Amino acid sequence: MRKIGWRKxxxxxxxxxxxxxxxxxxxxxxxxxxEPTYTFATxxxxxxxxxxxxxxxxxxxxxxxxxxxxxxxxxxxxxxxKLKPMSFNGDLQALEGGQxxxxxAGMSVTNERKQKFDFSKPYYTDGVMMAVAKNSKITSLKQxxxxxxxxxxxxxxxxxxxxxxxxxxxxxxxxDSSNTMWNDVKNGNTDATFDDGPVLQxxxxxxxxxxxxxxxxxxxxxxxxxxQKGQNLALQKKVNDGIDWLNKTGQMKQIVNKYTKSDKxxxxxxxxxxxxxxxxxxRSALLNGLWMTIQLTIVGIILAMIFGLILGVLGFxxxxxxxxxSSIIIYIFRGLPMIVLAFFIYMGLPNVIGHKVPLFLAGxxxxxxxxxxxxxxIVKGGFDAVDPGQWEAARSLGLPYRKALIKVVAPQGIxxxxxxxxxxxxxxxxxxxxxxxxxxxxxxxxxxxxxxxNMEGFKxxxxxxxxxxxIITLLxxxxxxxxxxxx
Amino acid sequence: xxxxxxxQVKDLHKSYGKNEVLQGINLNVKPSEVVCMIGPSGxxxxxxLRCLNRLEIPNGGHVYVDGYDIADPKxxxxxxxxxxxxxxxxxxLFPNMSVIENITLAPVQLKKESxxxxxxxxxxYLEVVGLKEKTNVNPKTLSGGQKQRxxxxxxxxxxxxxxxxxxxxxxxxxxxxxxxxxxxxxLARQGMTMIVVTHEMGFAKQVADRVVFFHDGNIREQGTPExxxxxxxxxxxxxxxxxxxxx
Ligand SMILES: Nc1ncnc2c1ncn2[C@@H]1O[C@H](COP(=O)(O)OP(=O)(O)O)[C@@H](O)[C@H]1O
Ligand SMILES: [Mg+2]
Numbered sequence: 001m002r003k004i005g006w007r008k009x010x011x012x013x014x015x016x017x018x019x020x021x022x023x024x025x026x027x028x029x030x031x032x033x034x035e036p037t038y039t040f041a042t043x044x045x046x047x048x049x050x051x052x053x054x055x056x057x058x059x060x061x062x063x064x065x066x067x068x069x070x071x072x073x074x075x076x077x078x079x080x081x082k083l084k085p086m087s088f089n090g091d092l093q094a095l096e097g098g099q100x101x102x103x104x105a106g107m108s109v110t111n112e113r114k115q116k117f118d119f120s121k122p123y124y125t126d127g128v129m130m131a132v133a134k135n136s137k138i139t140s141l142k143q144x145x146x147x148x149x150x151x152x153x154x155x156x157x158x159x160x161x162x163x164x165x166x167x168x169x170x171x172x173x174x175x176d177s178s179n180t181m182w183n184d185v186k187n188g189n190t191d192a193t194f195d196d197g198p199v200l201q202x203x204x205x206x207x208x209x210x211x212x213x214x215x216x217x218x219x220x221x222x223x224x225x226x227x228q229k230g231q232n233l234a235l236q237k238k239v240n241d242g243i244d245w246l247n248k249t250g251q252m253k254q255i256v257n258k259y260t261k262s263d264k265x266x267x268x269x270x271x272x273x274x275x276x277x278x279x280x281x282x283r284s285a286l287l288n289g290l291w292m293t294i295q296l297t298i299v300g301i302i303l304a305m306i307f308g309l310i311l312g313v314l315g316f317x318x319x320x321x322x323x324x325x326s327s328i329i330i331y332i333f334r335g336l337p338m339i340v341l342a343f344f345i346y347m348g349l350p351n352v353i354g355h356k357v358p359l360f361l362a363g364x365x366x367x368x369x370x371x372x373x374x375x376x377x378i379v380k381g382g383f384d385a386v387d388p389g390q391w392e393a394a395r396s397l398g399l400p401y402r403k404a405l406i407k408v409v410a411p412q413g414i415x416x417x418x419x420x421x422x423x424x425x426x427x428x429x430x431x432x433x434x435x436x437x438x439x440x441x442x443x444x445x446x447x448x449x450x451x452x453x454n455m456e457g458f459k460x461x462x463x464x465x466x467x468x469x470x471i472i473t474l475l476x477x478x479x480x481x482x483x484x485x486x487x
Numbered sequence: 488x489x490x491x492x493x494x495q496v497k498d499l500h501k502s503y504g505k506n507e508v509l510q511g512i513n514l515n516v517k518p519s520e521v522v523c524m525i526g527p528s529g530x531x532x533x534x535x536l537r538c539l540n541r542l543e544i545p546n547g548g549h550v551y552v553d554g555y556d557i558a559d560p561k562x563x564x565x566x567x568x569x570x571x572x573x574x575x576x577x578x579x580l581f582p583n584m585s586v587i588e589n590i591t592l593a594p595v596q597l598k599k600e601s602x603x604x605x606x607x608x609x610x611x612y613l614e615v616v617g618l619k620e621k622t623n624v625n626p627k628t629l630s631g632g633q634k635q636r637x638x639x640x641x642x643x644x645x646x647x648x649x650x651x652x653x654x655x656x657x658x659x660x661x662x663x664x665x666x667x668x669x670x671x672x673x674l675a676r677q678g679m680t681m682i683v684v685t686h687e688m689g690f691a692k693q694v695a696d697r698v699v700f701f702h703d704g705n706i707r708e709q710g711t712p713e714x715x716x717x718x719x720x721x722x723x724x725x726x727x728x729x730x731x732x733x734x
Contacts, residue, residue, distance in 0.1 A: 392542050393579035393638075397593035397645055398569035407592060411583045 037080040038235050040070065040225075041091040041100040044177065044439070044449055048202040048259035049106035050085070052449050058083060066104045068255050069123065073242030079235070084359075086439040087176045089154040090347075097347045099356055101232050102239070106196060108156040108221040120225040120239045123252060127217020128157045129197040131210040133185050138192055139213050144170040147191040150181050157194040160219050177448060182208050183457050198260055275459055282450050282460075289446030290467060296360075296432040296442055300367030301425055307372030312379020318401070326376065333373035338434045342366040346438045363435040371428045378424065382417035383409060418486060422479035426472055433468075443467060490554045493518045493649055493680045494539065499548035501534055508534050510704040511548065518648075519678040523691035523712075526701030527727055532684045535701070536651050539682070540571045552649065569597060572642030576654040578634040580626040580641070586613070587622050590641045599645070612640035616670050632663025639670055650674065652683040688731060692716055700724050 042058075043050045050067055053060035058067045067083075074081050084100055091103045095117065108126055109119050130149075132138045138147070146169060151158040153174040161172050173190055175181035178199060184190045186209055193210070197217045204210055225239050246252040279286070315326030333341070346362040357365075386409050394404035436445035447464040451457050494516040501509040508531045516522055524532050537543040539550055541557060541564050550557050557567050581589050590609040594600045600608065613619045616636035626634060635655055642650060652671065656664045668690050675681055675694050685691060691698050691712060698715040700708045702723045708715065719725050 387579070389575060389577055389579035390581065392537075393573075393575065393581070394593075396540055396542060396568055396571070396573040397641070398565045398567075398597055399593055400565050403596050407596060408581055408583075415583070 035078050035080050036234075037082060038101040038232070039082045039084060039099075041084045041086055041094045041103045041105065042066070043088055043091065043105045044085045044445075046088070046106050046178070046199060047206070048198055052085060058085075062259075065124070065255055065259050066106065068258075069243075069246065069252070070104055072246060072251060073239060076245055077238040077242045079238060084439065087154075087437075088152060089176070090437075090439065092154060093343075093347045095226060095228060097351050098228060099347060099350055101227070101235055103226040106199070106223055107226050108196075109224050110156060110159065110221065112159075113226070116229060118227040118229050118231075118236060120227070120236065121243045122222030122224045123243050123246070124198075124223040124256065125217075125220050126156075126223045127197050127220035128160045128194050129200050129212050129217055130192050130194050130214045131182075131185070131200050131204070131212045132192045133188065134209050134211055136191065136211075141168050144168045144192060146170070148173055148189070149192045149194060150175055150184060150190045151194045152176065152178065152181060155196065156219065156221055157196060161194050178203060179448075179451050179457065182210060185210055201260065273456060273459075275463060278456060278459055279463060285446050285450060286443070286463070286467070289441060289443040290471075292440065292446075293429070293432050293442040294471075296363055296367060296435065296440070297425075297429045299364055300371060300432070301428050303364060303368040304371035304375050304424075304428065305421075307368050308375025308379055311372065311376025312383065315376065315380040316383045326380070330373045330376045330380075333369045334377065336370070338366060338370045338431055339437050341370055342435055342438050359438065359440055362438060363432075363440045366435065367428060367431065371424060371431065374424055374427075375421065378417050378420045379413075382413040382420075385416045386412045415486065418483055422483070425479070426475055429472060429475065430468070492516060492551070493520070493553065494682070495549075495551040495554075496535075496539070497549045497551075499535070499538060499550065500546045501531075501538060501543060502546050508704050509538070509545070512704075512706060514699065514706065516649075516680060516682060518680055520696045521675045521679075521681045521683065521694055522697050522699060523695035524682065524684045524699045524701055525686070525688070525691065525727070525731075526707075530701040531704045532701050533653050536573075536653050536682065536684055539651060540568050540573060542573075565597075569593075569599075569645050570647050570649065572645060572647035572650040574635070574638050574642055574650065574652045574655050576658050578631070578638045578658075580634055580638060582626060585623050585625060586618070586629075586637050589626065589637060590644045593641075594644055597645075605644070608644055609640070612643045613637075615643070615673075616640045617666070630663060631659045632666050635659065635663075635667050636670055639667075639674075643674075649680045649682070652681065652685070654684050654686065656685070656687060686731065688716070688728075700727065702727070 044052065047064065049064050050058070051060070051062055051064040052058060053063070058064070063071075070081060084094065086094060088105055091100075091105045091107075094100045095103045103117075106126065107113075107119075109122060113119075130141065138144065141164070149161055149170045150173045151161045153176060158174060161170075165172060170192075173184070175184070178195060181190075181193055181195070182203060185193045192213075197212075200210070200212055204212065227236050243252070246255075311326050311330055314322040315330070317323070336344075342362065345365050346357055346359070350356050390408055390412065391404060394408040395401075399407070432440075432442050433444035435442060436448060439445065441449075443464060447460055451460045492515045494514070496512055496514040499509050499512040500507065512535060514522075524535070526532055534543055538545045539552075541550075545558075552567055552571065555562050555567070557564060581592070584592065587606065587609050590612065591602070591605040594605040594608065595602055599605075610619065610622065613622060616639055618633055618636055618640070621629060621633060621637070626637065629637065639655075655671070656667050659667065664687070668687060671681070671683070671690070672694055683690075683695075693712075695712050697709060698712050699706055700715060700719075700721075700723075708719065708721045708724045715724065716728065719728060
């Protein structure tokens with residue numbers, strides 16, 4: 001009766017996991033012989049410190065204060081670097097988890113952070129400022145009683161508003177990117193926002209309709225590069241030497257002035273602001289994002305199918321142990337929010353395996369496990385839905401379990417599953433957007449980056465949303481066609 | 488066990504939880520014998536039949552087929568099943584296959600016959616059940632009576648020497664019942680060993696060598712059709728027959 005051998009299926013399952021793990025271990029170390037390469041976590045959206053180009057990179061002419069600085073230091077001190085743009089919170093977690101060697105992200109040196117991290121020499125003094133909507137009557141912190149204020153989570157502005165909440169009696173809302181936060185003020189949902197002075201100043205100069213009401217930066221703090229405590233001492237020395245050199249030669253001042261005083265670096269507002277204009281200007285970035293979304297969806301759904309099929313068969317076969325394993329795996333991965341799973345794989349797993357997990361692989365593994373669990377449940381449900389009389393008829397003829405499954409039950413089960421599987425395919429496509437949280441440059445993340453530069457939130461999200469709807473419509477047509485042919 | 492019997496059942500017990508559905512059944516069936524089983528619904532007839540080919544696993548007792556204990560781990564249950572055809576109340580044809588594929592699936596998959604031989608055989612059995620013109624149709628398009636006759640052909644294609652029928656005509660419209668019973672009568676005439684759960688008292692009277700009356704998980708009474716139908720000894724048997732014959 002149990003000839004199918006759940007051992008074999010288990011072995012396959014373990015093999016697949018093994019391959020995935022193996023992949024993560026063979027990630028190229030990219031060590032060049034002469035110059036060491038370091039990985040720096042940085043921000044997605046943090047003008048004027050970091051300014052991504054429309055492809056999400058920093059190869060443009062005005063990549064931001066810190067990126068220009070780093071470029072010069074690396075050249076002078078003979079090392080190479082790789083940048084990992086993430087949200088600021090992600091930066092800190094990546095540094096703690098050893099995913100990266102350093103964080104260069106307009107990071108203020110605070111006492112709290114000093115206990116966890118080492119810092120380079122400061123190269124900038126940064127303070128928190130408060131901004132309100134252009135037509136707002138609020139001019140000081142004292143007027144904030146009962147009002148809603150905002151700050152970016154993990155930033156020194158967030159620390160500041162938290163610390164002074166009792167004193168001024170406001171409510172706090174946290175955001176992940178300046179852009180959405182500022183829009184919230186503009187739309188009147190929040191009354192005042194706190195952000196790093198230079199970031200606010202730069203944003204307002206590029207057209208954000210807010211005004212700064214604090215005269216001087218509050219809580220001014222030095223900004224520096226952060227390192228894992230006691231680690232990477234060679235890199236720490238190189239960075240410090242580089243900063244000294246930039247200061248001595250006056251280059252540091254030049255760079256800072258370029259971004260905070262002159263108009264050279266502000267994005268040209270001549271770039272068309274109409275939807276066709278935005279489409280044209282960001283065409284290649286959007287196409288790249290779309291392509292990444294499609295790749296994630298296809299590779300993700302294929303692996304999820306394999307994983308799900310194994311889970312489904314394990315859940316269905318006549319072995320209590322296999323059933324139990326299947327149920328537990330399905331329960332866990334269906335229960336976990338996908339974003340938690342993504343963070344766990346990308347930021348948590350490296351602590352355990354002692355090795356970085358490449359971003360794309362982390363994204364794919366997240367999809368495989370999460371969508372695979374749903375597919376496992378669909379497969380099991382499909383098999384269960386086949387009339388038990390079919391089993392009995394097949395077995396009564398003398399067909400062994402495996403033949404009865406393959407020839408009689410599975411074909412009927414699959415037919416039952418098809419609509420749910422197609423639906424899961426569409427859900428997978430949508431779920432890839434969640435991977436933007438760990439910085440995968442798929443369509444949604446591309447949108448975030450573009451908007452951080454042009455501040456055209458409404459129009460850009462309209463464009464991105466439309467792209468999703470279009471591909472999902474195409475996919476739905478395709479699946480309807482396939483289902484009709486199968487019926 | 489006794490080699491003279493095709494099927495021998497000794498002290499068979501089966502429970503579902505606390506509900507003891509079979510309470511120690513003994514029954515011997517000789518080759519070519521036709522045994523009809525009657526009794527109220529829920530008395531354990533189907534369960535008994537399904538224990539004979541281990542679709543249900545008994546909790547106690549023994550089932551011997553051709554002298555082999557089918558619960559013996561050394562006995563390959565699939566081989567035993569090849570020899571026991573089963574026909575179900577709801578036909579259970581495979582909807583993902585045509586009529587002929589339904590019939591040839593098992594002989595081909597179990598390497599009893601080549602594809603060509605199996606097809607030839609299938610056509611023969613379709614002729615036996617009078618459905619040769621339906622060879623290539625989808626079972627969905629058949630009437631209930633036709634489906635059941637295909638199911639019989641499918642079972643026969645394995646060339647079993649025992650056939651089990653579980654209320655083969657209960658799900659049929661009355662005008663279809665005759666065709667199916669006719670096929671079964673022919674089988675009986677040709678010497679097939681048959682165990683038939685049925686509510687067709689006419690069929691039992693006419694075809695059965697022995698009638699077995701089930702009641703509350705026991706065989707309450709058994710005998711020739713004449714003994715059971717004309718001179719039942721037990722109160723339960725009389726009550727049951729009163730009910731089914733006088734409606
Ligand atoms: N799979 C099962 N699980 C629990 N109880 C069952 C199962 N199959 C049958 N029974 C019970 O066993 C008893 C006998 O059923 P069955 O053998 O189908 O009777 P019959 O065929 O004579 O109508 C009934 O009370 C029925 O509810
Ligand atoms: Mg029954």
